[in-house]
Amino acid sequence: MPVSSDILNVLELSGVTKRFTSSQQTAPALHEVSLRVRKGTVTGLIGPDGAGKTTLMRLIAGLLVPDSGQISVLGIDAVREPLKVQQVIGYMPQRFGLYEDLTVQENLNLYADLQGLPDAERPARYAELTKMTGLAPFTKRLAGKLSGGMKQKLGLACVLVRPPQLLLLDEPTVGVDPVSRRELWSIVYRLVKQENMTALLSTAYLDEAERCNEVILLHRGELLGQNSPAEFSRQIEGRSFQAVLPGINKRSLQSRLACSPGVIDATIQRTGVRIVMKNKMQPDAANLPDGIRIEPVPPRFEDSFISLLRDKDGYHTIRNVPSVQAAPAGSSGEDMITVDQATRRFGSFYAVKGVSFTVKAGEVFGLLGANGAGKSTTFRMLCGLLPATGGKLSVAGLDLRHAPAKARARIGYMAQKFSLYGDLSVQENLRFFSSAYGLGGDEQRERIEWALQEFELNEYAGSTSRELPLGYKQRLALAAALMHRPKILFLDEPTSGVDPLARREFWTRIAGLAEEGVTVLVTTHFMEEAEYCDRLVIMAEGSILAEGTPDDMRARVQSDRLSDPTMEDAFIHLIEEHETARRPDAVLAKS
Amino acid sequence: MRFLQNPDPERRAGRMRMRGMLRKEALQIIRDPSSIAIAFVLPIVLLFLFGYGISLDAKHVPLAVVVESPSAETAGFAASFEQSEYLSPQRFGTIQEAEQALIHHTVNGIVWLRNDFEEKLLSGESAPIGVIINGVDANTARIIEGYVNGAWTSWLQQRAAAHAGTLNIPVRLQPRVWFNAEMRSRNFLIPGLIAVIMTLIGALLTAMVVAREWERGTMEALMVTPVTAKELLLGKLLPYFILGMGGLLLSIGMAMWLFDVPLRGSLLLLLLTSALFLVAALGMGLTISTAARDQFVAGQIAIVATFLPAFMLSGFIFDINSMPAAVQLVTRLIAARYYVAILQTVFLAGNVWKVILLNSVVLVLFCVFFLGLARRRMVKRLD
Numbered sequence: 001m002p003v004s005s006d007i008l009n010v011l012e013l014s015g016v017t018k019r020f021t022s023s024q025q026t027a028p029a030l031h032e033v034s035l036r037v038r039k040g041t042v043t044g045l046i047g048p049d050g051a052g053k054t055t056l057m058r059l060i061a062g063l064l065v066p067d068s069g070q071i072s073v074l075g076i077d078a079v080r081e082p083l084k085v086q087q088v089i090g091y092m093p094q095r096f097g098l099y100e101d102l103t104v105q106e107n108l109n110l111y112a113d114l115q116g117l118p119d120a121e122r123p124a125r126y127a128e129l130t131k132m133t134g135l136a137p138f139t140k141r142l143a144g145k146l147s148g149g150m151k152q153k154l155g156l157a158c159v160l161v162r163p164p165q166l167l168l169l170d171e172p173t174v175g176v177d178p179v180s181r182r183e184l185w186s187i188v189y190r191l192v193k194q195e196n197m198t199a200l201l202s203t204a205y206l207d208e209a210e211r212c213n214e215v216i217l218l219h220r221g222e223l224l225g226q227n228s229p230a231e232f233s234r235q236i237e238g239r240s241f242q243a244v245l246p247g248i249n250k251r252s253l254q255s256r257l258a259c260s261p262g263v264i265d266a267t268i269q270r271t272g273v274r275i276v277m278k279n280k281m282q283p284d285a286a287n288l289p290d291g292i293r294i295e296p297v298p299p300r301f302e303d304s305f306i307s308l309l310r311d312k313d314g315y316h317t318i319r320n321v322p323s324v325q326a327a328p329a330g331s332s333g334e335d336m337i338t339v340d341q342a343t344r345r346f347g348s349f350y351a352v353k354g355v356s357f358t359v360k361a362g363e364v365f366g367l368l369g370a371n372g373a374g375k376s377t378t379f380r381m382l383c384g385l386l387p388a389t390g391g392k393l394s395v396a397g398l399d400l401r402h403a404p405a406k407a408r409a410r411i412g413y414m415a416q417k418f419s420l421y422g423d424l425s426v427q428e429n430l431r432f433f434s435s436a437y438g439l440g441g442d443e444q445r446e447r448i449e450w451a452l453q454e455f456e457l458n459e460y461a462g463s464t465s466r467e468l469p470l471g472y473k474q475r476l477a478l479a480a481a482l483m484h485r486p487k488i489l490f491l492d493e494p495t496s497g498v499d500p501l502a503r504r505e506f507w508t509r510i511a512g513l514a515e516e517g518v519t520v521l522v523t524t525h526f527m528e529e530a531e532y533c534d535r536l537v538i539m540a541e542g543s544i545l546a547e548g549t550p551d552d553m554r555a556r557v558q559s560d561r562l563s564d565p566t567m568e569d570a571f572i573h574l575i576e577e578h579e580t581a582r583r584p585d586a587v588l589a590k591s
Numbered sequence: 592m593r594f595l596q597n598p599d600p601e602r603r604a605g606r607m608r609m610r611g612m613l614r615k616e617a618l619q620i621i622r623d624p625s626s627i628a629i630a631f632v633l634p635i636v637l638l639f640l641f642g643y644g645i646s647l648d649a650k651h652v653p654l655a656v657v658v659e660s661p662s663a664e665t666a667g668f669a670a671s672f673e674q675s676e677y678l679s680p681q682r683f684g685t686i687q688e689a690e691q692a693l694i695h696h697t698v699n700g701i702v703w704l705r706n707d708f709e710e711k712l713l714s715g716e717s718a719p720i721g722v723i724i725n726g727v728d729a730n731t732a733r734i735i736e737g738y739v740n741g742a743w744t745s746w747l748q749q750r751a752a753a754h755a756g757t758l759n760i761p762v763r764l765q766p767r768v769w770f771n772a773e774m775r776s777r778n779f780l781i782p783g784l785i786a787v788i789m790t791l792i793g794a795l796l797t798a799m800v801v802a803r804e805w806e807r808g809t810m811e812a813l814m815v816t817p818v819t820a821k822e823l824l825l826g827k828l829l830p831y832f833i834l835g836m837g838g839l840l841l842s843i844g845m846a847m848w849l850f851d852v853p854l855r856g857s858l859l860l861l862l863l864t865s866a867l868f869l870v871a872a873l874g875m876g877l878t879i880s881t882a883a884r885d886q887f888v889a890g891q892i893a894i895v896a897t898f899l900p901a902f903m904l905s906g907f908i909f910d911i912n913s914m915p916a917a918v919q920l921v922t923r924l925i926a927a928r929y930y931v932a933i934l935q936t937v938f939l940a941g942n943v944w945k946v947i948l949l950n951s952v953v954l955v956l957f958c959v960f961f962l963g964l965a966r967r968r969m970v971k972r973l974d
Contacts, residue, residue: 020974061815063973082971087817097812099615101622106615113611114816116604158812 010166010198011037011060016069018055030055030221033069037166037200037214042192044212045202046305048499049470051218053202054094057170060200061091074165090164094171096155100144104135107143107158115162129157132187148371149180156187167191169201173208177370178527178572179579185211206302206500207528207568217305219499224308232304236276239307240299241283244272245292251364251511251532253289258508260287265306267504268531270554270564276303302500309501334361336488336519337382342391344377351377353542354391359535361487364510364520366536368527368571374542375523376416379492382521384408396487409437412486416493418477422466426457426476429465430483437484451479471502478509489513491522495529507532527568538574545574608818612826619800620830629796630834634788634842641780642850651679652735655689655698657721658682662709671746672702677738686721693725700724700735778853781846782934783907786927787898788842789865792835793872794879794897795890801827801880802889811973820969827880828873835869836862846938856937856947864937864947867954868930872897874961875926881968901927906935926957 062082130136133153217224258266262281337359380386384404398407557573703721711718804810883889905927929950
């Protein structure tokens with residue numbers, strides 16, 4: 001079939017179903033997905049981990065064969081003629097598909113050869129791409145030595161070497177700092193406009209949906225809807241409100257509002273709590289605390305996504321916030337974590353350089369930063385897993401240099417990716433982690449019972465943790481970290497990849513723990529989650545750029561141009577300030 | 592140069608893709624110290640280990656000689672052991688002392704002449720000699736047994752000559768060792784070792800580098816480019832073929848000039864048959880890589896399915912004819928077996944065409960089978 005240039009729909013899927021039979025794989029199936037992508041648009045494929053985004057991308061790229069249904073890419077049947085499809089699309093897989101031991105230029109050369117770009121056209125195209133991505137000064141650098149954001153842009157440049165008609169980007173913004181994320185979006189829009197491309201990109205960040213012309217919502221392999229973000233928002237017009245109650249902790253206000261009748265979503269946002277109501281319901285002032293101020297706000301995409309998910313999954317609240325039954329924490333105001341001029345060097349590279357902060361009992365303290373900013377290294381030092389090269393760190397009054405094991409016994413630690421034993425059942429995992437912390441006999445039985453009850457894991461008690469949905473894995477990991485009633489909880493990227501409902505539930509639990517006096521230290525790359533912290537630091541290249549409450553951070557960047565900045569605005573502003581201070585010649589892409 | 596000006600755009604694009612794949616692989620090999628290590632450092636280590644460290648020859652084996660009542664006859668007998676370069680005898684007065692020495696591993700065997708040895712010998716009775724050998728290492732034990740037998744036979748001959756009579760042995764053994772006249776184990780170990788080295792480069796290294804592409808997510812990126820499955824395979828095959836031939840030349844050079852292994856056949860024949868085996872090994876590596884998507888699994892499969900058989904079932908160290916019949920059947924499925932036969936023939940015997948051709952034909956079958964299997968299984972799909 002000839003590729004006609006005036007096709008309106010660049011991509012058409014009808015009734016596509018894909019199942020994975022292997023018992024090892026928990027990859028999602030796609031069920032009867034039909035959709036269309038119009039020429040010249042930027043379409044976002046949005047859904048949490050496990051929704052089937054990657055499977056859908058791979059089907060379109062001809063890497064997977066659907067069990068049933070049709071996929072047509074620019075009029076070519078992707079099932080029968082994958083090679084032809086591959087000649088007209090550009091596909092950037094997760095992790096960008098770069099050869100880290102090749103230089104920037106060598107990666108470009110390779111993909112130019114593979115895409116069949118004639119030698120004569122190369123110098124001009126290379127110049128154009130490296131200029132657009134800001135990689136021009138680094139062409140001789142090994143790809144492995146680039147920062148996360150630069151890798152992402154190189155990955156994109158490699159896909160674009162020979163301009164594709166359809167650009168598929170699979171989670172291009174995961175693990176990349178907000179500055180690079182903004183740059184990527186502006187590049188994609190420029191491409192669509194200047195080179196007449198169509199872009200389909202998947203993301204787990206809901207706020208990115210608003211940047212798309214059109215959004216495809218995917219949840220557990222099913223299509224929840226396809227529309228423009230504005231249309232999604234319009235559907236729930238009049239149901240979003242902002243509630244402000246001065247003088248009360250925002251976290252406790254949030255958990256109270258979340259339990260109020262008719263509220264389907266409550267998130268901390270800026271100075272108050274954003275709530276979304278059920279259809280045809282208004283916030284009921286009688287049931288709300290005195291002095292609360294509730295104003296209608298324009299809906300955003302995320303509100304409608306949550307609303308759609310609630311319709312689908314039913315409404316589920318945590319009625320009783322789990323009680324850790326923690327040993328009485330130190331009197332409030334006591335320093336639980338002290339980091340003083342901590343430094344960690346690997347060879348000549350400083351992963352953490354002169355970092356200082358203190359966390360008081362019952363505080364939720366956040367470490368924010370892009371990949372490679374030094375968050376995880378700081379964490380490992382605080383857990384006594386990595387000795388500091390210099391400086392002093394103490395946890396619960398114990399110096400980690402002298403008593404790392406004793407300090408660890410007071411910490412609950414939830415590692416990135418949850419580090420559970422996939423082959424063990426939920427019950428066995430809990431038994432293992434509790435005995436690892438020295439629990440036995442009646443006490444252990446009682447704690448396991450508590451964990452199954454409070455985290456609503458009873459129905460999964462016998463299934464292996466590998467089979468659990470991600471949200472349940474996260475619950476189990478948190479339960480495991482709390483078995484020994486720690487006073488201090490360390491959470492390393494606890495919500496990464498988890499769907500928005502599970503994330504909300506998670507934060508409700510954390511708020512409950514903080515209320516009981518548990519001190520929480522958390523890293524996250526979701527900027528809006530920083531709002532749940534009492535105080536936070538923003539890190540870049542191993543040092544702290546700023547410290548303060550979320551309000552402080554936003555206040556720092558408030559200006560006439562940006563009257564109501566978000567956490568992400570604040571973060572980007574601080575990073576850019578840092579970059580320009582460090583290299584005055586740095587070229588920053590305008591967003 | 593009509594070929595280069597071929598106007599067919601698809602063929603031109605195909606050549607361009609091959610160029611990209613080959614250049615990329617070459618750069619990766621040069622930059623990755625582990626490929627160089629497997630292709631060149633490992634062969635050197637193995638060659639040194641087998642060339643110098645491991646020897647199946649028994650030389651200067653410590654042996655206890657117990658003479659309970661020394662006399663002229665016993666002195667002559669004991670002296671015959673001293674003449675042998677394979678044995679280094681130590682004298683003991685009593686069997687108890689000698690047994691202690693055997694237990695403490697200071698000697699590997701005992702030759703025991705009792706009190707009545709001379710008396711019986713002179714009276715014409717048969718005079719028994721006790722021989723005790725440490726049988727823990729059966730191989731060495733058998734060798735010692737042979738040497739001791741040899742030593743006392745030569746003593747008997749000398750004695751007969753001295754007594755101006757002829758020894759009454761109706762059959763005389765006149766051993767003549769062919770192909771490896773000095774019976775140096777190095778001479779057959781090192782050619783066989785080349786098969787192991789080629790397996791390492793062809794199968795293990797290749798399976799691991801493809802698995803690495805899966806692990807790092809680059810394979811997925813390659814697959815969505817217009818590159819064909821055939822080009823993907825060739826892009827891995829050619830660079831590692833060259834690397835393997837490099838390892839081969841290094842091994843042959845070291846064998847000939849460092850370890851003085853004779854090369855009696857033709858070098859060209861050796862290179863050609865080695866190329867054949869290398870392609871078969873690459874085929875195995877690529878087949879493994881179509882099944883294993885992380886380096887750990889690929890490495891495990893390659894070691895169990897290719898490296899260990901090449902080591903143990905190829906006749907490189909252990910003689911196939913002395914294996915149980917069932918195991919002998921299994922060795923027929925091991926490509927390295929045919930290559931080891933060729934290697935040992937070309938190095939030690941020369942161009943014995945019948946052996947070489949027969950084994951080469953089998954190697955060709957292996958090449959066709961594994962390359963075909965890899966090609967069949969190499970699909971540009973992820974499921």
